[in-house]
Amino acid sequence: xxxxxxxxxxxxxxxxxxxxxxxxxxxxxxxxxxxxxxxxxxxxxxxxxxxxxxxxxxxxxxxxxxxxxxxxxxxxxxxxxxxxxxxxxxxxxxxxxxxxxxxxxxxxxxxxxxxxxxxxxxxxxxxxxxxxxxxxxxxxxxxxxxxxxxxxxxxxxxxxxxxxxxxxxxxxxxxxxxxxxxxxxxxxxxxxxxxxxxxxxxxxxxxxxxxxxxxxxxxxxxxxxxxxxxxxxxxxxxxxxxxxxxxxxxxxxxxxxxxxxxxxxxxxxxxxxxxxxxxxxxxxxxxxxxxxxxxxxxxxxxx
Amino acid sequence: xxxxxxxxxxxxxxxxxxxxxxxxxxxxxxxxxxxxxxxxxxxxxxxxxxxxxxxxxxxxxxxxxxxxxxxxxxxxxxxxxxxxxxxxxxxxxxxxxxxxxxxxxxxxxxxxxxxxxxxxxxxxx
Numbered sequence: 001x002x003x004x005x006x007x008x009x010x011x012x013x014x015x016x017x018x019x020x021x022x023x024x025x026x027x028x029x030x031x032x033x034x035x036x037x038x039x040x041x042x043x044x045x046x047x048x049x050x051x052x053x054x055x056x057x058x059x060x061x062x063x064x065x066x067x068x069x070x071x072x073x074x075x076x077x078x079x080x081x082x083x084x085x086x087x088x089x090x091x092x093x094x095x096x097x098x099x100x101x102x103x104x105x106x107x108x109x110x111x112x113x114x115x116x117x118x119x120x121x122x123x124x125x126x127x128x129x130x131x132x133x134x135x136x137x138x139x140x141x142x143x144x145x146x147x148x149x150x151x152x153x154x155x156x157x158x159x160x161x162x163x164x165x166x167x168x169x170x171x172x173x174x175x176x177x178x179x180x181x182x183x184x185x186x187x188x189x190x191x192x193x194x195x196x197x198x199x200x201x202x203x204x205x206x207x208x209x210x211x212x213x214x215x216x217x218x219x220x221x222x223x224x225x226x227x228x229x230x231x232x233x234x235x236x237x238x239x240x241x242x243x244x245x246x247x248x249x250x251x252x253x254x255x256x257x258x259x260x261x262x263x264x265x266x267x268x269x270x271x272x273x274x275x276x277x278x279x280x281x282x283x284x285x286x287x288x289x290x291x292x293x294x295x296x297x298x299x300x301x302x303x
Numbered sequence: 304x305x306x307x308x309x310x311x312x313x314x315x316x317x318x319x320x321x322x323x324x325x326x327x328x329x330x331x332x333x334x335x336x337x338x339x340x341x342x343x344x345x346x347x348x349x350x351x352x353x354x355x356x357x358x359x360x361x362x363x364x365x366x367x368x369x370x371x372x373x374x375x376x377x378x379x380x381x382x383x384x385x386x387x388x389x390x391x392x393x394x395x396x397x398x399x400x401x402x403x404x405x406x407x408x409x410x411x412x413x414x415x416x417x418x419x420x421x422x423x424x425x426x427x428x
Contacts, residue, residue: 038352091355174348181341181351199308202352224315274403279312 006033006154006186007054011063014049014210024111025210026063031188031203035178036216038188038197040286041207045114047190048086050207051156054188055084067154080109084146086158087140093132095126108150116149119175123168136163144172148179157189163290174198204282208290221282225289226262229255230275238275242264246288257288305337306347314349317356323366323385326377333382337367337375363389 012027024046031037039047052058053065064071072078091100097120105111120127123141131139133165144160161169177200180187191197194204204221206213216224225245228238235254239247243266247256257280258266267277280288306314316412322338324362340358344351358375361367363385367375378384405415 035352105412117358177350178345181344199314199347199349199353200349217352219313219353270383 004033005030007031007065007067007188009053009063009065012053012065013062014046014058014061015061015263022052022061022205022210023069027204027207027212029212029215031186031205031215033186034184036176036187036189036200037204038194038201038204039188039207040194040204041190044209045207046210047207048158049210051084051158051188051190054154054156055082057084069267075235080107080155080230081152082156083108083147083150083152084144084156084158087136087143087160087162089143091131091247093130096127097129097131097134098127100142101127101146102130104146104150108152110148110151112149112151115179116145119145119149122171122175137165137168140164141168141172145175148175151183151185153185155185155187157187159190159192161191161193169196173197176200187241195284198282206286206289213289218282221285223261224277225257225258225280225285226260226264226267227248227255227278227280228267228270228275229253229278230270230273234273234275238266238270238271247290305344305361306349315353315360318347318349318354319345319360319364322357322361325384326366326381331377333377333379335377336373337361337377339374346409379419 007030008030009027012024012029013022014024015022027046027050028197039050041047049058053060054067054072056071056078059073067078068081070078091103101116101120104116115172117120117127120142123138123145125134125141126136130143134142139261140163144157144164147155147157147160149266164172173196176187176285188200188205189197198218201218203215203217205215214221214224228235230253232249232254235247235249235256235278238244238258240258241258243258243260243264244256245259246256258264262265262277271277304318304325306313306317306321322331323424326333331337337358340351340354343349343354343357347354358367361371362375366378366381368378370376402415410418
């Protein structure tokens with residue numbers, strides 16, 4: 001059982017204060033082992049809350065969450081098997097990078113110090129610099145590389161690439177993938193840059209306002225929705241079908257978004273009627289499945 | 304081999320198609336070992352699960368075969384099978400698109416056929 005699901009949340013509810021809206025709303029989610037899983041959601045959707053419940057920094061209001069079959073806040077053994085890392089960790093600003101590496105080395109038994117030192121060299125980060133003197137991107141890179149070098153069974157990365165420039169981000173993705181292939185283990189990564197990260201991921205979780213929208217293989221997400229473009233009159237005919245989850249009318253044309261592959265029956269029917277059918281990329285899938293049809297909301301700004 | 308992350312065709316299908324193109328081009332011969340999942344993942348910087356899915360698709364299409372615990376091998380008759388499928392699917396879809404575009408422009412059947420013939424001539428077919 002432990003091999004199948006590395007993280008298992010059951011009816012997980014978290015409220016920061018008793019009267020607050022739930023940050024996580026009775027979440028049921030079982031994550032497969034040895035995958036690189038993207039945790040995607042808008043600001044305030046519950047990503048960080050989920051991570052904090054995983055590593056035991058928060059106790060659930062109701063329900064439970066198990067990591068490697070155990071409970072992170074009670075099971076001390078899990079501290080060595082799991083790492084939670086974000087772009088900035090509460091370490092002293094006067095600490096040198098070298099000292100930070102030493103701390104990681106003490107905390108995580110499989111930490112590969114040589115790997116960490118070499119990879120920071122690739123990122124051009126001098127070991128004798130203090131954390132306070134690093135740019136935000138460099139600080140992110142230090143914590144990211146240390147989380148990789150820790151080689152824990154579960155690696156939770158909360159917005160690890162914030163502030164890192166595009167060239168170094170690409171290096172970071174490559175290091176992540178290669179190290180995963182050399183040492184297969186489970187990664188859960190939250191990010192707002194799904195377009196960049198999607199080729200690295202094998203699975204993806206989408207949450208919205210504390211609710212699970214889906215947990216799917218990346219390739220299924222690429223085939224989850226299709227888009228139909230064309231004249232208003234023709235598109236209107238499709239709007240009320242139950243597969244349609246979003247629609248928009250404009251002066252230049254109308255479109256609607258439907259559930260299914262680009263070659264599903266409804267999509268084929270649209271094509272037959274001369275409408276344009278195209279697939280929807282994953283980052284847009286997230287938008288369409290979580291938006292509440294507030295497309296004209298901006299208009300009030302310039303009235 | 305090239306995959307285009309901006310293209311909306313799923314990456315695993317692009318991988319399968321790219322391998323088929325290499326087989327058609329003679330870069331991979333029938334009986335040859337196919338590129339491994341790890342090589343594809345490493346060189347294209349994609350998740351190995353996606354690479355594996357591309358290979359699996361070719362097994363389903365009957366192009367690749369696992370020879371006794373060894374690497375995936377290009378099956379005998381693969382070239383012919385790829386051609387048959389591509390004529391039906393890929394070429395079929397392209398012709399479909401051409402016909403739809405012609406209809407949009409008000410070009411009739413006869414005129415379209417003449418244009419196709421001219422194009423064949425131009426390209427020495």
